[in-house]
Amino acid sequence: MAGKVCREARGSPSYLPQARALATVTGPGCPGKLDVMKTAEETAEKTVTAALERIERLDTELCAFIEVWPEEALARAREVDRRVKAGERLPLAGMPIAVKGPTGIPSFAARQLVRAGCVPVGSTAVPGPEREWQTWGRGAHGRTVNPYRRDRTPGGSSAGSAVAVAASMVPLATGSDGAGSVRIPAAWCGVLGLKTTNGLLPSPDRTGLASAGVLARGATEAAAYLRCVLGLRAPVVPLPLTATWSLSLGFADCAPEVAAVARAAAERWSAAGIVRLTDRPLILLDPRRAWYAIRGGAPDAAAPLRAENNRRLDALFAATPLLLTPATPNRPHGHDGPGERYSTALTWAFNVSGHPAMSLPAGFTPDGCPVGLQAVAPHGAEHLLLRLAQAVEAAGRSASFPAEAE
Numbered sequence: 302m303a304g305k306v307c308r309e310a311r312g313s314p315s316y317l318p319q320a321r322a323l324a325t326v327t328g329p330g331c332p333g334k335l336d337v338m339k340t341a342e343e344t345a346e347k348t349v350t351a352a353l354e355r356i357e358r359l360d361t362e363l364c365a366f367i368e369v370w371p372e373e374a375l376a377r378a379r380e381v382d383r384r385v386k387a388g389e390r391l392p393l394a395g396m397p398i399a400v401k402g403p404t405g406i407p408s409f410a411a412r413q414l415v416r417a418g419c420v421p422v423g424s425t426a427v428p429g430p431e432r433e434w435q436t437w438g439r440g441a442h443g444r445t446v447n448p449y450r451r452d453r454t455p456g457g458s459s460a461g462s463a464v465a466v467a468a469s470m471v472p473l474a475t476g477s478d479g480a481g482s483v484r485i486p487a488a489w490c491g492v493l494g495l496k497t498t499n500g501l502l503p504s505p506d507r508t509g510l511a512s513a514g515v516l517a518r519g520a521t522e523a524a525a526y527l528r529c530v531l532g533l534r535a536p537v538v539p540l541p542l543t544a545t546w547s548l549s550l551g552f553a554d555c556a557p558e559v560a561a562v563a564r565a566a567a568e569r570w571s572a573a574g575i576v577r578l579t580d581r582p583l584i585l586l587d588p589r590r591a592w593y594a595i596r597g598g599a600p601d602a603a604a605p606l607r608a609e610n611n612r613r614l615d616a617l618f619a620a621t622p623l624l625l626t627p628a629t630p631n632r633p634h635g636h637d638g639p640g641e642r643y644s645t646a647l648t649w650a651f652n653v654s655g656h657p658a659m660s661l662p663a664g665f666t667p668d669g670c671p672v673g674l675q676a677v678a679p680h681g682a683e684h685l686l687l688r689l690a691q692a693v694e695a696a697g698r699s700a701s702f703p704a705e706a707e
Contacts, residue, residue, distance in 0.1 A: 345378040345385070345395030349420050352397035356422065356470045363448055364440035365464035367403060369423035377420045384418075391418030393525055399465045399474035402427045409503045410475050410513050410530045417529040425461025425474060436485060436644050437636065438464075444636060448490060449669055453633035456486030456644070462516045463490040472518045473526060477504070479511035480592065481629075481648030484660040486516070488628035488673020491662045493517045493690060498680050499655035501531065508595050510652045520690035523659075527683055535684035540692055542685065544576040544623035544676070551584030553646040555630040562672040563627035566663035575692040576623065583617055583624065585610050588650045589643070595653065603653070611654055618679040623689065628660040628673030651677055659686040661693060 353371050360366050374397070381394050398419045400411045406421055415421065426438035426445040438445035438460025445460045447453040448467045455464045459476035463486030466474050476483040478496035487494020494516050502513040515526040527533040546567055548560055570576045588610065591603035617624060631642045651658045657680070660673035678685040 343395075345381040345418075345420060346375060348395040349374050349378040349397050349422065352422055352471060355468075356465075359468055359470060360440065361442050362446070362451075363464050363468055364438070364442045364445045365425055365461040365468070365470065366399070366423045366440050367426055367461065368441065370421065374420050374422045377415075381418050381420060393529060394418035395420060396473065396525070397422045397471045399423055399425045399462055399471045401425050401459050401462050401474065401476050408475060408477075408513065410515070410526070413530045414473075414475075414526070417525075419473075422471060425459070425465055427458050427460060432638070435480075435482065436460075436634065436639055446636075447633050447670075449665075449671055450633060452635060453670065454489070454636055456489040456629075456633065458482040459486050459494075459514070459516060463487055463492060463494070466490070466492045466516045466518055469518070473522045474516045476514045476516050477506075477511050478514045478648075478652065479506060479508075479596075480652055481645045482511075483514035483516060484628050484648050484658060484673065484675060485644055487660040488663075488675075489633040489671055491665075491671035491673075493519055493523055493662070494660040494673070495523055495526070495683070495686065496651070496658050497531070497683060498657045499652065501657075501681070508598070508600070509655075510592065510595055510649075512652070512655075520687065520694045523690055524687055527687060531683070533683060533687075535687055538685060538688045540688075541571075541574050541577040542623050542689060542692075543579060543621045544625045545579050545581045545583060545617060545621045547583045547624060547626050550626060550647060550650060552587040553630050554642065555627055555647070556632065556642070558666045559627050559630065559632060559672050562664040562666060563674045566661075566672075566674045567625050570689075570693060570696075573692075573696045575689065575696060576625070578625075579621060581617065581621060583613065585613055585650055588653045591653055592649050607653055610650065614654055614656065622678060622682070622685055624677040626675045626677070627663075628675040632666055632668075632670040632672070647675060656680060657683045657686060659690065661690060 396419045426440035428435045429439040435458045436456045437454040447455045459482050462474035462476045465471050467490040483494040483496050496514040497512050499512045517523045571578045586606050591606040594603040626647050630646045658677045663672045663674040
């Protein structure tokens with residue numbers, strides 16, 4: 302059933318056409334210009350109504366939402382329609398979005414998206430306090446399940462946001478990433494997940510490890526986020542992009558079935574002329590102790606390791622613009638916990654270093670679990686990650702759906 306939900310979800314995005322026309326956008330916080338393309342049949346109210354109906358139909362099973370706000374969302378949608386009818390240009394008019402956790406709307410990113418015409422429809426599930434590990438979520442109807450495998454978690458902590466996007470309840474959801482909390486659920490739910498450069502956007506995390514991020518249906522929605530939240534006007538970047546492949550970053554133990562899927566995706570992108578792969582060696586120091594030291598309020602204890610890894614990453618990015626790794630070393634784990642492998646093994650190094658990183662769908666393991674391929678870029682180079690995502694999307698989806706998802 303869950304696999305069928307996702308196959309259905311991929312078919313037809315429901316938000317308004319202007320969300321697909323982001324080459325030139327306008328509105329508060331968004332540079333450029335876009336002529337609103339709306340017919341009498343295509344309104345924000347109808348689009349948001351369709352999203353709310355889908356949430357009502359699917360969320361009792363998937364448990365992606367803590368709260369759903371039908372009355373408030375429809376009121377916002379009607380206001381968007383009124384403003385558009387009055388001649389105001391809103392680049393994302395009527396796009397339903399979900400916001401992470403109970404404090405999602407006050408976030409800077411969510412406010413910018415609302416200013417651009419997005420309509421928040423609810424807050425998404427995050428882990429509860431009863432477990433130490435964060436790769437799970439709890440919604441209003443129970444524990445959040447992976448939309449491909451109900452016996453597995455969706456990852457976390459942006460668990461509900463990833464599920465809401467994967468099941469096409471919304472095309473875009475906000476997230477935050479302090480150790481992989483956007484990239485891990487994106488990988489395990491088969492969607493795009495971007496962690497921005499640390500410090501680029503406001504964050505309530507005083508340690509500096511967490512950065513704002515987004516979970517998105519694809520490159521178009523990620524472009525919408527970057528334009529309307531960051532004001533990013535991405536320069537034209539020629540292909541192929543030179544990329545270094547690293548299976549382990551020098552320390553992680555990656556499951557063979559995950560490694561095979563991620564490497565195969567990288568090779569497909571190479572064959573399509575999107576990337577030029579190099580095997581330039583990269584050996585980082587395991588950041589686990591440094592991450593815990595910073596999180597625990599002792600950044601000085603992490604300073605030597607952080608400085609050394611930064612030196613090695615600076616040398617890498619001086620020679621090649623992208624680093625590719627599996628997003629996680631493991632498949633989505635069961636609801637009883639992650640076992641001995643750290644799901645964060647390949648992601649939290651870039652929370653310590655602050656680099657932007659994105660998980661893109663890479664394919665599926667033989668038992669129907671999604672795998673993500675992580676791309677990392679130099680500080681402030683989100684445009685390179687977006688260019689990669691756009692090229693991969695233009696070349697066709699990086700993986701087909703599994704024949705059967707249990």
